[in-house]
Amino acid sequence: MFQDKYDVIVVGAGHAGSEAAAAAANMGCKTLLVTMNLQTIGQMSCNPAMGGIAKGQIVREIDALGGYSGIVSDKTAIQFKMLNKSKGPAMWSPRVQSDRMRFAEEWRLMLENTPNVDFYQEMVAGLIIKNNVIKGIKTSLGIEIKAKTVVLTNGTFLNGLIHIGEKQFGGGRAGESAAFGITEDLVKLGFESGRMKTGTPPRVDGRSLDYTKMREEKGDDKPHKFSYLDSSKPLTHQKSCWMTYTSGTVHDLLREGFDRSPMFNGRIQSTGPRYCPSIEDKINRFADKDRHQLFVEPEGWNTVEVYVNGFSTSLPEEVQYKALRSVEGFENVKFFRPGYAIEYDYFPPTQLKHTLETKLVDGLYFAGQINGTTGYEEAASQGLMAGINAALKVQEREPFILKRDEAYIGVLIDDLITKGTEEPYRMFTSRAEYRTLLRQDNADERLTPKGFELGLASEDRLIRMNHKFNEAQKMVDFFRETSISPEEANPVLETKGSSLMVQSDKMYKVFSRPQIDLEDIVLFDKVKEYISANQLDEETVEQAEIQVKYNGYIEKERNNADKLKRLEDVKIPENFDFDKIKSLSYEAREKFKKIRPVTVSQASRISGVNPSDISILLIYMGR
Structure with a gap:
């Protein structure tokens, strides 16, 4: 049945698995998606919604890179809300209420229309590993399927146990059986595993x-x-x-x-x-x-x-x-x-590289709840990144890693790899120190060029992104160059409780006042005429407004990010012997040996590592 060797096998077809399969296939890899039930591809196991605080930013980032979650969400939405609109744009978070049945149907149809994706329905009962290199998978029927890389996205199915009161029974989701065998294979190889719990309402x-x-x-x-x-x-x-x-x-x-x-x-x-x-x-x-x-x-x-x-x-x-x-x-x-609770196996994510490849087995990737996260969006973003990196490994190209100042996805993965998690990890805006840079409105500017380079984002996406941001910048320049008189501005300023003008001033300065928002800006005749003459859409105008009102904050955050990049550039050799540095604290030395940070910047983010440990490390490395 499976004569050929696949480039990428994805185990599990939830949000992580679906994105992983789509990414690998769209990058030209021969991909097999294996699931216990082809009728539940992209299933919303819990609430029928996508996005929300910080999660909405992740969906936008997935879309900007060329993933499918945003498209599926839009096609199956029954309600849309932009949360936190009363706060600054760094906090704005899109969320849709979804049609659960249509959502899963749309995911399956999109995957079936993606060239290079094959499907197979059966339980994966084990992995084929030789000399710590992945070679394929074994199914419950004893079928062996060869692969160059494997992505595990098992969700809550690994030894899943459902609880309702004093009753308990095996299952990965209501009405679906648990998966057995994979945890045992990995533990024999030296992987550390744990148990987590999640629940769902009636x-x-x-x-x-x-x-x-x-x-x-x-x-x-x-x-x-x-x-x-x-x-x-x-x-x-x-x-x-x-x-x-x-x-x-x-x-x-x-x-x-x-x-x-x-x-x-x-x-x-x-x-x-x-x-x-x-x-x-x-x-x-x-x-x-x-x-x-x-x-x-x-x-x-x-x-x-x-x-x-x-x-x-x-x-x-x-x-x-x-x-x-x-x-x-x-x-x-x-x-x-x-309602019920479900317990399942996970693997502490400090056992992974930033590519989501395991440190112990070459070519094996983990994504989603197997890494200790919770949420569709967190899972989908990991699936996308694991699928991308599995494809890049097969194609012998450089790995793709997003930094903390480039995407919420970068924050999520860095938190998991560097700090680990002992409870289901959920993304919040507060976890991102550069959230003013990582807004939902500019995800395309940040990531579409990267998606295009990978071969995921289309040229159409890139053209649209460049047009939007070029037009927004032209509008900002128009505000810088165009004056507005007190007669024009004061009626609006008075209604907003802002101090009145006594002489003409540039629009840029007036519009940067905190009391003035987008609805006020578009009231002015000169602005209306500019928007109409240039046929600008609301998204472009909103982008210009954000650049005017929050430019100072954005620049400050960018400068902070650039300073920290210096530590990101200081690489730590792969087999570096931390025991040689006797002046390191015992905790820092043990954490460094376990997590094996790739850069000094990553080392500084490990829980329990002090600034003095980083100074010692820098001195030892000649910095």
Whole structure:
């Protein structure tokens, strides 16, 4: 069945696996995507949404590089929101509510229309490794498939165990069996493994809910989209989400089941996501809160299934049901399925290189939840990077690594490789020290040229990006060169509570005032005429506004990044003997030996390493 040797085999077809297969194939590699169920390619296992705070920036970055997640999200969106619009542009984060069934369908169709991708449905039960070099995979039927590189994106399936109250059973997702064999193979080779936990809320019948008792949450009046391409248009109509709250009564009913909760009776000992706790964890940790928000999210355009965001739980099903019926609007709720928790194997990511290739096995890559992350977006970005680097290795080209000042994807991977994680890792804007540079609006400027060089981003993408930023820069120059009189500006300045002008001044200076925003700028006749004459779209005008208002912050951050790049340029030899440097602290020496930092900059970011350790390292290396 498999006579040929594949360039890249991707194991698992979730968000990470799908992006990995698409990237490798689009870069010209003969790629095989192996999954236990071809009907669940790109499945949204948890909430039906893409993007959000920091995650939206990641989806934009995936799209800018030539990945598929942004396009799939746009084509299957039912609602769009730009979060944090009241804050600065570094915080703006796009998010879409998705049609779950259409999302998975669109992923499969896009992959089937990608040349170089083959598909096979079966469980991968082991790896073929010789002399610490990957040679292929073994399936549960005993079939051996040869490959030059392998990308593991197993999600929650490795020895997955599902918990509902005191009941537990093997599974990688509701209704799907767990995967066995891979963990055992890797541990025999010397890999360190661990266990993590995540959970999901009940799914309910929307026809049984009373929405009149909930607050409606509509999408944006002028919805945008993720992809920079015209593969889809912004939404013209949207579905609403809804908000309701738990109460003291709900909390009391939930507490009745605590003695049977796998979280509290010791059945679950692994660590769950800190920033997405279960409802029982919330009412236990935040006992002073008398209510918690619940977001009632439709699963698609035509289905009645509803996702109860904020009510993730592994309590007994009858406790879940009884408590949820006490929530306003849920008095007559009907369950589609109860919530559950799932434990699964992961491999601490300090065992990886920045390319996501393992240090122990040449040609073997890990991406997604196997690395200890949580979230579709985090998984998809790792899959993209692993697929890219697997293809580059096959083609004997230089590896592709994004730095912390180049992308949120770079921050994510550097955090994992350098610091590791003992709980499911989730991306936040606060994790990125250069977030003013890493905005969602300029992901194409930052990354599309790189995607084009890789052979992923099309020439059309590059032309569009260059046009947008050239036009935005011309508009900034227009603001620098064009004066505005007090008669023109003061009526607007007065309404915004900004000090009035007494003499004419350049538009650039007036528009850089913090009180003036895009809506104000486009009120002026000269600006209207310029936009109309040059046929500028809203995205280009917004880009010009950001450059005017935040130029000082952007320049300051760029200077800081450039200073730190000096340490990035100081390479540490691959087999460097840290034991020779006796003046290093014991902890620093042990961490350096375990993580094997590639540069002094990476060494400085390792948890437990002090500035004095870095100074000693620099002195020893002649700097």
